[in-house]
Amino acid sequence: MLLTIDCGNTNTVFSIWDGTAFLATWRTSTEWQRTADQYYVWLSTLMEFQKLDVEITDVIISSTVPRVVFNLRVLCDRYFNCRPYVVGKADCMLPAPPRVDEGTQIGPDRLVNTAGAYDRCGGDLIVVDFGTATTFDVVDTDGAYVGGVIAPGVNLSLEALHSAAAALPHVDITKPQAVVGTNTVACMQSGVFWGYVGLVREICARIKAERARDMRVISTGGLAPLFQQTEKLFDDFQDDLTMHGLTVIHRFNKENN
Numbered sequence: 001m002l003l004t005i006d007c008g009n010t011n012t013v014f015s016i017w018d019g020t021a022f023l024a025t026w027r028t029s030t031e032w033q034r035t036a037d038q039y040y041v042w043l044s045t046l047m048e049f050q051k052l053d054v055e056i057t058d059v060i061i062s063s064t065v066p067r068v069v070f071n072l073r074v075l076c077d078r079y080f081n082c083r084p085y086v087v088g089k090a091d092c093m094l095p096a097p098p099r100v101d102e103g104t105q106i107g108p109d110r111l112v113n114t115a116g117a118y119d120r121c122g123g124d125l126i127v128v129d130f131g132t133a134t135t136f137d138v139v140d141t142d143g144a145y146v147g148g149v150i151a152p153g154v155n156l157s158l159e160a161l162h163s164a165a166a167a168l169p170h171v172d173i174t175k176p177q178a179v180v181g182t183n184t185v186a187c188m189q190s191g192v193f194w195g196y197v198g199l200v201r202e203i204c205a206r207i208k209a210e211r212a213r214d215m216r217v218i219s220t221g222g223l224a225p226l227f228q229q230t231e232k233l234f235d236d237f238q239d240d241l242t243m244h245g246l247t248v249i250h251r252f253n254k255e256n257n
């Protein structure tokens with residue numbers, strides 16, 4: 001049984017893949033201090049709770065936070081008796097090598113999204129991932145990652161307003177009733193919501209124009225459906241895209257080793 005781990009700057013997601021389907025998905029906050037023992041107590045409790053009596057034999061990790069990888073490796077060694085594949089490391093091959101400036105450290109989540117989206121949809125894609133940052137990953141015709149865009153995340157933008165301006169409260173994102181807000185919260189939500197709709201539309205249009213071709217836009221991340229409510233920004237929403245990409249990269253390494 002394969003354990004896939006996607007560690008973002010805010011949350012870390014664990015899924016169990018039986019070769020055809022995900023049996024379970026659990027989420028915890030990302031904290032580099034969390035030890036292997038803590039991960040295991042948490043994981044085994046949830047597995048027991050869901051009556052999942054499975055043996056984990058393989059692990060693949062994508063982490064945008066380099067520091068957490070150490071304890072995840074200890075988890076694999078101590079409790080699952082295996083050596084994990086870590087996306088971005090030399091011993092973890094990618095189905096299609098990225099084409100970017102030499103020396104660039106591409107976020108592993110973006111490489112994983114690329115592999116997952118190409119596997120499901122073929123080439124010429126834009127993957128929009130609403131995480132701590134909002135990333136746009138450009139997938140070429142042959143499935144290679146060829147660059148993209150990094151924008152401040154939705155919650156990060158709201159938090160930035162709150163932390164920099166004394167009179168601006170903490171606000172959760174939601175679709176505002178109108179563009180013109182008649183109170184502080186509505187004004188902030190409008191700025192971020194409609195600003196984001198514009199940002200996504202403009203960036204996708206410019207990517208397509210720059211590459212002189214039509215491209216399918218695939219979104220992932222919990223906030224994507226919120227932005228799809230008003231207009232069709234994305235051709236498809238795939239909540240499990242990153243996890244799917246991890247299974248694709250894992251299979252590729254197993255088959256080519």
Ligand SMILES: Nc1ncnc2c1ncn2[C@@H]1O[C@H](COP(=O)(O)OP(=O)(O)O)[C@@H](O)[C@H]1O
Nearest residue numbers: 008009010011012130131132133155221222223
């Ligand atoms: N369905 C959702 N509704 C509201 N906020 C969400 C939802 N899903 C994720 N978020 C928020 O979006 C931000 C990014 O979360 P996440 O996608 O887990 O980021 P990362 O992958 O960078 O760790 C966080 O602030 C998280 O709380």
Ligand SMILES: CC(C)(COP(=O)(O)O)[C@@H](O)C(=O)NCCC(=O)O
Nearest residue numbers: 008009064105106107109131132133
């Ligand atoms: C852009 C990111 C911070 C997004 O991370 P996330 O929001 O998923 O936590 C991450 O992909 C990253 O650290 N990238 C490194 C730089 C790059 O991808 O070019």
Ligand SMILES: [K+]
Nearest residue numbers: 008109129131
């Ligand atoms: K992410």
